[in-house]
Amino acid sequence: MTPADAAPDLRPEDRLTAAYLIVALISLFVGVSLGFFQALEHAGINLYPWLLPVIKSYYQGLSLHGVLNILVFTTFFISGFLQFITARSFGMPLWNRGLAWATFWLMTGGLILTAIPLLGNAATVLFTFYPPMKAHWAFYVGLTLVVVATWLVTLTLVLTYRTWRARNPGVRTPLPAFMSLVTFVMWTIASLGLAAEMLFMMIPWSLGMVAGTDALLARALFWYTGHPIVYFWLLPAYISWYTLVPRQAGGKLFSDPLARVSFLLFLVLSTPVGFHHQFTDPGISQGWKLFHAFLTFAVFFPSLLTFFSVVASLENGARARGGKGWVGWFGKLPWRDPSLTAQVLSMILFAFGGIGGLINASFTMNLVVHNTAWVVGHFHLTVGTAVTLTFMGITYWLVPLLRGRALWSRRMALTQAWLWFIGMAIMSTAQHRLGLMGMPRRTMIGAAPYLQPEWQSALHLVGIGGTILFISAMLYFANMLLTAVVSREPSALEVPFAEALSGPEHAPAILDRWRPWLAFALVMIVIAYGPTLVRLVATTPFDAPGMRVW
């Protein structure tokens, strides 16, 4: 090894990651701000007239809230974070920095193309954009470009891996890089449904090249991607929980091989489960719905493995810090560290999100909760907390590292994390209850003539929880801005990668091979989706004209 190989300059990768984070956080800022207005609307305080003429309706705000938070913030954050993690984990620059930057600009260009019709009220179709509701073509083309850019991120990661592999034959792939690669490969397979929907249905139709479309086929393709996309959001949080949090807690990762097993299971099982979002759709047989329910339960298994590994690693850290007892060790975690605190709090709420998710997936119980406020409560625990609060926690070390300046205020960050936890606990519980009482989701409920009196108390809690969340978010953005601009104290420059109690040397070679797992994943998809998709493609007449309904 030459000295240049031993200590490569990764500052260009840092700049790339910083660029992704800037776009991600601006999107999140706009997204969560609009969420505040939604929560107040539910509590009976309609502030939308104040937003005129920029935001013309509740539903335009809701479209921006969904698209910016869960499509844009997540995708940009993950692309920046996992390319950073891969380069650091390999100790090697990305395969080609020109390609990596071109990818960033393509993704940003896609975002701008999406944002123009959204802001112009020409794409008030929510983040699911179910046809035959028809947005401006730029919305679909822009989102498609974002997806294409994520494929280029996969290409960068794969080529970086191959370069590393050529120099390190026979060595186990470092766990953080391995997990990053699994995440993007899984996503690339999963995004094919959305890509097909866009390229063969939405784009030609929105451009007027074909006259009609079909609601059911579009939904089937959308949810082919729409469920695994939650694992695309979640796995980067898991990467932090597995490979960084144990060190931040003062301990070691419990088991490196178990972590690899769980990620490979996500690669195989994330995609063939999408019908559990369509249990109440006509036109799909009950048998295939049950099969997807079955696989959804199976994908619960790697999440249970993750739960075990992460909690065991936390316990290992807490005991090393003097923690005692069956439960008492929990108090000995380094609760003064905002990065760790944010992530542990997000794990606690995620446990409830996971339980709720099982109820959603439960074939028959889904009839009670489908498309009610329950679902909104559910995904604010998962993507809105497990993912978002974890990503915030990551930025509490990552942004100082990238900027070279210490976090502006540790106390402000701690307050932020706790406020998010409390605000979300209040809001999400209320939304779950409202769902059980039969309140529909994605509805301007304060203006609904059918507003039921028994919903009122929970609706006020949505307003209170949403307000606390908004305060938390503003503390977060202020801290990030002050860290970037005002902070002068130098920061640590090391990435807190954890060691493992049971290390990569215990991982069987099969866990570092790709072809069998990829083949397994594709076979599962063909079995779960093949018959229904072939039937729909062969028999669908595409006879629904589009319309603008806002």
Added chain:
Amino acid sequence: MNRGSPVYLYELAWILPSIAIPVGMLVALIVLAYGGGVHLPGDEGRVNPTAVMATAPFDQPGIVEVAPGRYEVRMIAGIWLFTPNEVRIPAGSTVTFVATSRDVVHGLLIPRANVNVMLLPGQISRVTARFEHPGEYPFFCHEYCGIAHHTMWGKVIVGPASNAKHPDGDSTS
């Protein structure tokens, strides 16, 4: 793996219940679905969304008594109303909703009767529910369908149980 090591044993003690619990829940689910007779919507055929109003049974939306105590509601969802948006039946009735959309995606949620189904243009939805107790059962569109989505709703009004021989007279009272 390192068999016999504490890490391995702890893992095993976790993994086995982690398999057993989802399998147990799945069995409970299948028993509930097939033993308890809870059905999800399935494949009920297509209808041309641009010709809904000219296609049977949607050319005559409304309520029909198909057998004593058994009704069929032929329902069309469109922006932003259900047709019909008021359904009157006696208590103890079993009602099958046969519904579709004539424009964008809608939904039909009757919380108090456990009815929850998507109404997609092009597809026929069919769900059955039993209304035991007199009272009002509001129903809502539960999929975003445009700017006045929150005004799209209706009611099933369940009157006292009808023991008369001619219960069809009840639907207009």
